[in-house]
Amino acid sequence: MDAFVGKWKLMTSENFDEYMKAIDVPLITRKAAVALKPKLIIKVEGDTIELTLESTFKTTVIKFKLGEEFDETTGDGRDVKSIMTLEETEGKPPKLVHVQKWEGKETSLVREVTGDKLKLTLTFGKVESIRHYEKC
Template sequence: MVEAFCATWKLVDNKNFDDYMKALGIPFASRQVGNATKTTVIISSDGERVMLRTLSTFRNTECIAKLGEEFDEVTPDDRHVKSTFTMEGDKFVHTQKWDGKETKLIREIKNGKMVMTLTFEGVTAVRTYEKVERRTSFIQGK
C-alpha cells in the first residue's frame, strides 16, 4: 500500500533528468534550474486520500487525490495535466496526461530509498531519494 511511501524524502541522485525534461519540451534555462534543484518530496495519506508535496527553492506543488481517481494538476514546469495515483503491486505510480501525451512517474522502495523512474516517449530518468522522516497522515490545508 501507499503507506510504505509515507515519509519526507530528500533528493540525493539524478540520472538522465535533463534528457527527460528536454523530451517534455522544457526550455534550456528551466532545465538548468531543474537539474540544480534538490527537491524534497512529502508523501502522506489520511487513509482515503494521498497527498504528494514537492518542495524546492524553485517551486512548491501539492496534489491530493484518492487512488485511482483522476485529478487536475499543474506541474512544476507549468503543464496542465490530468493525473492519477495508483498502486501497481509495490509501486506507487503517478500518471500525467495532456495533449494526447503521457508520462509516468513510478516510485519504488529499494534498500530503504525511494527510487522514482520517469518515462516519456522512450526517455527514462531516475531520481533517488533518502528518507528524512516518517509520515503517516496529513491535515487538509497544512
C-alpha cells in the same frame, strides 16, 4: 501505501535534463530543476494522499485518491490529467504509478520503495530518467 509515507531527499539523478527536454520543459526551468535537491513529502489522510515536492525554487502540492483521475498543474506549468495507482506484488517493492496526459502526450512517473530508499523512474516515449531519494 505506508512504505511511501514520510519525507524523502533527492540524492542522485540520471538523465533528468533529457527527460525534461523530451516533455518540452523550457531551458531556464530545466537548468534550475537539474541543480535542485528537492524534498518529497508524502502524507495520507483517510483515502486522500498528499504529495509535496519542496525546493528553494518552487513547491508543488497535489492531493488525490488512488484510481481517480484528477487535474494537475505540473512544476513546469503543464496542465495535465493525472491518475495514481498502487501496485503491490508479493516479493516486490510496492509501486506508486503516476500517469500524466496532456495534448495527446503521456508520461509515467513510477515510485518504488525499498527500505529507506525511493526510486523514481520517469518515462516519456524512449526517454527515461531515474532519481534516487533517501528517507530523511
